[in-house]
Amino acid sequence: MRIAVLAGGVGGAKFLLGVKRYLGRPAFGPAPADEHLITAIVNTADDIRLHNLQICPDLDSCMYTLSGVSDRQRGWGRADETWTVSGELAGYDAEAPWFSLGDRDIATHLVRTRMLDAGYRLSDVTDALCRRWQPGLTLLPMTDDRVETHVVVEDPAAAPDADRPAGTPGPLVALHFQEWWIRYQAKLPALSISPIGAEESTPAPGVLDAIAEADLVLIAPSNPVVSVGPILAVPGIADALRATAAPVVGVSPIIGAAPVRGHADKCLEAVGVPVSAQGVGRHYGARSDGGVLDAFLIAPDDRATVPGVTVAGQPLLMTDPEHTAEMVAACVQVVGRG
């Protein structure tokens, strides 16, 4: 069976563990020789260059998690991580002290940045890094081009202006997604969230083929706005989802009225989407109606009506790869491919 998965970082990585288990593979580590093919198409709009290091949080979360070297407690980065370099960078008053960079992780960024600066494509680099880590599936960046999510907010550094009438917005500023998400914990109301550069980007090699040749396409329960949104914004990918012979099944990242993890609620509000499974389902929309979904998995206690989309209930907490594999089984079942 060939499964293509659109995925973000931490949640996407956990979901991919379940996809591996569903196909009978070990959750962590390399794939045995079998007839299955899993391709993860991963968001890169969270990527950021700090200290001249090109950092790809979502790709690395997938790579580390799937190979079994991630910190499962913290949810991101390497296990047994140390923070010596970061401490020294802070000693130099270097940029972005709010962005944690572990020592083990920094080696990945050094290797990646060196290869990128030497002219390799991000997809080549990811492949090279995965030769060490053996995530047990094909990890593809959504694009080799630079796409960066920027969030427009009222400038938190702007001087107060006593003459500004109440309710009038102050001067605006566009922040890199990571600054908004980590430094400001998504607490600054977002006036817009845009994957800058997406319009001019092209899918990375292998992305469109993976979707076209899949038996099943899954959209992981990742952030619909800043993880899945940028992937769908790469010209050609949404069209490929609409054109593939495979059914496309999404999984809701919202249970009740809250995201399972992170600040997806703040992101959905910013783009005017209700914070509910139904809101996300309708945001993705039916394949038959210009959207991308055939079916949508929601939590058992939720209700959602999405025109043209089959909705099914299933426990959605990815507490371990076995439970997550059951979510994947439910995705297969709802489109009758089991």
Add this chain to the structure above:
Amino acid sequence: MRIAVLAGGVGGAKFLLGVKRYLGRPAFGPAPADEHLITAIVNTADDIRLHNLQICPDLDSCMYTLSGVSDRQRGWGRADETWTVSGELAGYDAEAPWFSLGDRDIATHLVRTRMLDAGYRLSDVTDALCRRWQPGLTLLPMTDDRVETHVVVEDPAAAPDADRPAGTPGPLVALHFQEWWIRYQAKLPALSISPIGAEESTPAPGVLDAIAEADLVLIAPSNPVVSVGPILAVPGIADALRATAAPVVGVSPIIGAAPVRGHADKCLEAVGVPVSAQGVGRHYGARSDGGVLDAFLIAPDDRATVPGVTVAGQPLLMTDPEHTAEMVAACVQVVGRG
């Protein structure tokens, strides 16, 4: 008193501790407000870019040692150093596993490289780094231009050629100094040692003024070929030494027939200079005769005749800053400036 010092890395740094002590300053840490001015003009031809990081071993040895954060046992790098990033880089089979890069040290290289890539000059960057470290003197790179010592050797990776007559050299290769020095421990016979780029380089801002305005110029007991040699190869610096009103005093890095530390013997042999205090003294030569020295300090048991140069004996082991200060005092005394 204004003292300018030409210096390499570990030995140069130790010598500078003695210069600080000679002037009554604390050996380690910032300078109190006083009438003295010490300028260290430091070799940069050992610099190497690895993993896209611009590494300046001699500048950093001086910076760390003078500020008191170096590892005094090992002689280079930071105290309390850890090696997590290096271990991970080796896990990626990244370049140059023979070059040790500590985690604390890497932060310095990240900050430096970012500033250089942003267009700052190495002298600006060094000044910025020293604002954190407060070495207690002015630390200048010899040049802001790229100069790299390359060593020509018989290619150690060349396939053996049974048809080559005995005694005929095999194919030659130019190695970066660090590869020859660290990877091969200077054991590959050097056919030539050249500071590539020196001819087109210019002295960093402040270098010529420091020499012209000095009351005393000292040449630290650093490697004459690969530390002091490149400094003198920067057009303008040797001329400034010949033109300054200050006396120029060198200190022998050779005691008996061996360097105090490192592989200076191998370097001297490569350029045809006898491995002795006299050999080094004559290599530098008299200011009155196209060389750079007025006086030369050698170990008490050594003998040297250098035409046009006053030679004096003095214990030269830099066991601690107090003993090293006595060496500096002897330099002052030999030229009658005490």
